Amino acid sequence: MIDLYYWTTPNGHKVTIFLEESRLEYGLKPVNIARGEQFDPDFLKISPNNKIPAIVDHHPADSGDPLALFESGEILLYLAEKCGRFLPPTLRERHLCLQWLFWQMGGFGPMLGQNHHFSQYAPEKIPYAIERYQKETERLYGVLEDQLAEHLYVAGDYSIADMAIYPWVVSHAKQGIDLAVFPHIRRWYADIKARPAVIEAYRKAEAVNSASTVDENSRKILFGQGRRAKTGS
Numbered sequence: 001m002i003d004l005y006y007w008t009t010p011n012g013h014k015v016t017i018f019l020e021e022s023r024l025e026y027g028l029k030p031v032n033i034a035r036g037e038q039f040d041p042d043f044l045k046i047s048p049n050n051k052i053p054a055i056v057d058h059h060p061a062d063s064g065d066p067l068a069l070f071e072s073g074e075i076l077l078y079l080a081e082k083c084g085r086f087l088p089p090t091l092r093e094r095h096l097c098l099q100w101l102f103w104q105m106g107g108f109g110p111m112l113g114q115n116h117h118f119s120q121y122a123p124e125k126i127p128y129a130i131e132r133y134q135k136e137t138e139r140l141y142g143v144l145e146d147q148l149a150e151h152l153y154v155a156g157d158y159s160i161a162d163m164a165i166y167p168w169v170v171s172h173a174k175q176g177i178d179l180a181v182f183p184h185i186r187r188w189y190a191d192i193k194a195r196p197a198v199i200e201a202y203r204k205a206e207a208v209n210s211a212s213t214v215d216e217n218s219r220k221i222l223f224g225q226g227r228r229a230k231t232g233s
């Protein structure tokens, strides 16, 4: 049994997609990041970076104590290894997949996150920042487009790399991206969107939270944090 500490954001969707695809037994533990639940001391023991997603695996392969993990890329890798699916076993294919997973974790996610921040949420419109992240978003979509022009999925077969990238492409309109300009991404996006596990992951998200995460109050919680005071010592 896996507990998934989750909210309805792209990094959260990555893990519900995996869990629905693999049919591993799991329970959702909503952490409403708009209300500041990510700062709950019990959650911080599992996810010291105060972000979702995080998991606790109550039956790890070494039969030891429950295992807690944060960082969505690591969670996908762990779960793929746990069930022997969605990560190729052979050297070159495995590292092709991990390379694109890391590309998502180090570039596509963070840069698109900054795009969302400066174009949608920042209280003042800063043209330099908006343009900087818009351009970087377009560049990254171009890199993905070139890869998908030669591969059906990002790293050959459908894998954790696709599961990591897809939830960020869902918000393409918000990122100022027209998929008509990226026909291979559009083909890939439609294919993944129609997968029953993906449909179910987003249905669960809708049941947990159908509202937008960011309002005036949540803006302060999400974007106003400096260093946390150390607790309990």
Ligand SMILES: N[C@@H](CCC(=O)N[C@@H](CS)C(=O)NCC(=O)O)C(=O)O
Pocket (backbone or CB within 6 Å): 009, 010, 011, 012, 033, 038, 050, 051, 052, 053, 070, 071, 072, 073, 221, 222
């Ligand atoms: N690199 C982390 C990023 C996780 C992340 O940014 N989570 C956001 C939601 S998508 C969050 O929990 N934000 C709450 C906060 O910053 O306080 C991962 O991929 O797991």
